[in-house]
Amino acid sequence: MKRTTRRDFLRxxxxxxxxxxxxxxxxxxxxxxxxxxxxxxxxxxxGCGRMGRTDTEGVLRSPLARVVAVCDLDAKRLAAGRELAxxxxxxxGEAAVSIRAYRDHRDLxxxxxxxxxxxxxxxxxxxxxxxxxxxxxxxxxxxxxxTYDVAEAIALRTAVRAKGVVLQTGSQQRSEAPWPAFxxxxxxxxNGRVGRLTRIEIGLGTDAPSGRRPAPMTVPPELDFERWLxxxxxxxxxxxxVHPQDGFGRPGWITTEDFGLGMITNWGAHxxxxxxxxxxxxxxxxxxxEARADFMSDDLWTVHRGYHVELEYPGDVRVIVDDALxxxxxxxxxxxxxxxxxxxxxxxxxxxxxxxxxxPANATRFPPSRDHYENWLESVRAGHDPIAPVDQxxxxxTACYLAWLAMKLGRRLRWDPARERFLDDPExxxxxxxxxxxxxxxxxxxxxxxxxx
Numbered sequence: 001m002k003r004t005t006r007r008d009f010l011r012x013x014x015x016x017x018x019x020x021x022x023x024x025x026x027x028x029x030x031x032x033x034x035x036x037x038x039x040x041x042x043x044x045x046x047g048c049g050r051m052g053r054t055d056t057e058g059v060l061r062s063p064l065a066r067v068v069a070v071c072d073l074d075a076k077r078l079a080a081g082r083e084l085a086x087x088x089x090x091x092x093g094e095a096a097v098s099i100r101a102y103r104d105h106r107d108l109x110x111x112x113x114x115x116x117x118x119x120x121x122x123x124x125x126x127x128x129x130x131x132x133x134x135x136x137x138x139x140x141x142x143x144x145x146x147t148y149d150v151a152e153a154i155a156l157r158t159a160v161r162a163k164g165v166v167l168q169t170g171s172q173q174r175s176e177a178p179w180p181a182f183x184x185x186x187x188x189x190x191n192g193r194v195g196r197l198t199r200i201e202i203g204l205g206t207d208a209p210s211g212r213r214p215a216p217m218t219v220p221p222e223l224d225f226e227r228w229l230x231x232x233x234x235x236x237x238x239x240x241x242v243h244p245q246d247g248f249g250r251p252g253w254i255t256t257e258d259f260g261l262g263m264i265t266n267w268g269a270h271x272x273x274x275x276x277x278x279x280x281x282x283x284x285x286x287x288x289x290e291a292r293a294d295f296m297s298d299d300l301w302t303v304h305r306g307y308h309v310e311l312e313y314p315g316d317v318r319v320i321v322d323d324a325l326x327x328x329x330x331x332x333x334x335x336x337x338x339x340x341x342x343x344x345x346x347x348x349x350x351x352x353x354x355x356x357x358x359x360p361a362n363a364t365r366f367p368p369s370r371d372h373y374e375n376w377l378e379s380v381r382a383g384h385d386p387i388a389p390v391d392q393x394x395x396x397x398t399a400c401y402l403a404w405l406a407m408k409l410g411r412r413l414r415w416d417p418a419r420e421r422f423l424d425d426p427e428x429x430x431x432x433x434x435x436x437x438x439x440x441x442x443x444x445x446x447x448x449x450x451x452x453x
Contacts, residue, residue: 048081127152151433195335203325262303
């Protein structure tokens with residue numbers, strides 16, 4: 001296939017939003033026979049690893065969608081992703097199935113019959129792929145955390161709103177299945193069941209060191225490692241910092257700071273999102289943050305280990321994130337407490353049964369969402385925001401990133417959520433964005449080329 005140059009791609013992407021019809025804060029374009037009200041949404045999967053396979057299966061089971069293409073920089077994973085989709089349709093009785101496969105996401109995004117993409121790449125690639133897709137007029141499902149840093153989150157939010165596409169973040173704790181406890185707890189807190197909210201305790205668990213020292217390896221012939229590095233610093237290939245070449249086990253990039261920031265943005269993106277949702281701060285954020293953490297050293301992996309974070313929110317609410325806490329969220333108020341988690345025989349519990357009694361008819365309710373993928377596809381067809389839209393995802397990432405930055409700087413940081421800047425702290429402001437090693441991997445440069453900076 002002809003390779004699209006960066007300049008050609010950005011020009012085409014900038015034109016991709018032309019002709020959109022606008023709804024309040026959102027626009028939606030339907031293509032005949034695909035994302036139109038009478039057709040299925042044509043979806044492409046970008047990133048075919050562990051979460052990519054989960055996301056592909058989530059889309060495949062929906063009657064609203066048709067998976068038409070897959071994309072990955074690893075040829076082995078690309079072939080496996082293609083076979084996953086083709087096998088599903090063969091099992092449905094289709095005699096001839098052909099899923100297109102791409103090594104470069106820009107080639108995929110140039111396809112007119114692709115309506116939407118699922119972005120399941122490593123964290124450091126989320127922004128580049130997602131901004132490209134938004135500029136090309138594609139709807140998006142993006143795994144959490146929605147981006148690597150704060151500047152990228154703002155850039156993606158800008159692109160999505162400017163081009164009027166629908167973005168769902170993989171914060172599936174907002175949907176009923178398979179963990180309804182989070183919605184129930186958040187709605188109860190939002191409606192004052194614990195009285196005046198004073199404290200939220202969040203347990204995320206920890207990442208353990210690998211026990212191996214960094215050791216360069218030969219790049220597998222199936223992997224385009226140079227491009228896989230993307231915005232990250234130049235470095236030798238190590239399988240333990242990328243992903244397993246055999247199987248789909250937990251990838252090492254999750255525990256390598258150049259590619260992901262550890263538990264604080266990995267699980268933090270889930271639980272901090274629910275905390276802000278429950279507080280009614282999903283479009284705002286903390287006022288200050290303090291943190292301490294130990295970081296792995298002389299190890300294959302580089303992220304934090306043990307940690308303690310305190311975020312201060314309006315209304316004198318403290319959010320405490322600590323590796324010693326039970327995994328989940330505990331909401332404490334002056335009239336009781338509610339705890340929710342994914343784990344154990346009792347994922348939802350309260351200090352008194354009445355705190356979890358059915359809410360009255362006039363209670364504040366979150367939008368309905370049974371299945372996270374179905375909610376996204378329904379929103380694409382209807383042309384409105386899904387349950388986990390880009391604006392709120394950006395704020396969840398921001399709170400987690402601020403906690404990580406406080407770990408690194410080792411001092412209290414004061415934050416202005418309206419300006420999305422620190423108060424009188426140029427050093428901290430400068431670290432809201434990681435400067436990519438090459439402009440080709442800079443999501444902000446894509447916005448500038450599209451006239452949206």
